[in-house]
Amino acid sequence: MIIETGANGFNLLIPLLSFSVNVTFQAFLFRSRSCGLLKSEYIGFTLGLVLLLSLQLSLHPMLPELTLDALAIVIVNLLIFCGLSYCYFHFINLCTTARRIRLVRDLFASPSGLTLDQILENYNAQDMLSKRIQRLLNSGQIVEQNGRYFASKHLVLFAAWLMVILKFIFLGKGSEYD
Amino acid sequence: MAYLITYSAVEVDSPSLVMTMTIQKAGGKGFPVTDFKNFITDELVVIPRVNDLVHDKIAKFEGGIYKLTPKGINLAKIFNTYRNFLKLKDKGG
Numbered sequence: 001m002i003i004e005t006g007a008n009g010f011n012l013l014i015p016l017l018s019f020s021v022n023v024t025f026q027a028f029l030f031r032s033r034s035c036g037l038l039k040s041e042y043i044g045f046t047l048g049l050v051l052l053l054s055l056q057l058s059l060h061p062m063l064p065e066l067t068l069d070a071l072a073i074v075i076v077n078l079l080i081f082c083g084l085s086y087c088y089f090h091f092i093n094l095c096t097t098a099r100r101i102r103l104v105r106d107l108f109a110s111p112s113g114l115t116l117d118q119i120l121e122n123y124n125a126q127d128m129l130s131k132r133i134q135r136l137l138n139s140g141q142i143v144e145q146n147g148r149y150f151a152s153k154h155l156v157l158f159a160a161w162l163m164v165i166l167k168f169i170f171l172g173k174g175s176e177y178d
Numbered sequence: 179m180a181y182l183i184t185y186s187a188v189e190v191d192s193p194s195l196v197m198t199m200t201i202q203k204a205g206g207k208g209f210p211v212t213d214f215k216n217f218i219t220d221e222l223v224v225i226p227r228v229n230d231l232v233h234d235k236i237a238k239f240e241g242g243i244y245k246l247t248p249k250g251i252n253l254a255k256i257f258n259t260y261r262n263f264l265k266l267k268d269k270g271g
Contacts (some may be wrong), residue, residue: 083180092264095257095264100236101257104237119224142201148207149201151201163188163191
């Protein structure tokens with residue numbers, strides 16, 4: 001008996017195509033300054049996800065008759081798309097916020113090299129602090145009132161706690177700031 | 179690939195996440211704006227990352243000067259190319 005799973009070459013391309021749409025729209029929206037960086041990432045991801053689900057539905061128009069094998073393909077494609085998008089999200093974060101990448105780029109701009117004092121002249125803790133506070137204020141994660149900061153949204157906070165848990169699982173240690 | 183990226187993000191604490199948690203822990207009384215300057219220092223957030231570059235052979239330290247290795251140069255080119263593509267103006271970090 002032949003079981004129709006919908007498995008074919010096109011199925012393999014669906015997550016790649018959807019990921020391409022994610023990257024293309026994210027880059028287009030941000031380059032044209034239609035929206036901020038984080039918003040462009042959300043929109044790109046959403047459009048890619050919509051395309052992926054639409055293509056999967058077009059392959060399986062009769063959802064009630066979806067076999068377990070076909071459902072497995074849909075789930076695997078979703079995982080591939082989410083995995084690629086996750087990597088792209090972090091790649092952009094590295095481009096914009098990573099300290100090591102910033103230092104590498106500063107050193108690249110000075111082929112003859114830099115002393116530690118020159119490195120700290122270009123980029124130091126106070127620069128980093130003001131940039132990051134500004135980003136947190138701009139994104140509404142924190143607010144300032146009467147010379148004090150207050151937490152307002154919980155997205156970054158959720159990410160922070162997730163990182164604490166993952167760090168404990170991977171490395172068995174707590175924050176280096178404690 | 180996702181695991182590698184997550185590991186590198188977990189390996190070193192993000193100052194933004196630490197700052198957010200510090201503000202959250204302060205609760206309803208808030209966290210004084212000026213207090214961050216006391217514990218976010220070059221010794222804590224910048225110099226260890228410079229040392230990481232040398233440890234990971236991305237940069238070399240010779241005669242008091244830090245210089246990129248070929249590996250570091252390639253890394254810088256990849257990120258500079260994508261930053262230019264996205265037209266990112268802020269220096270980052």
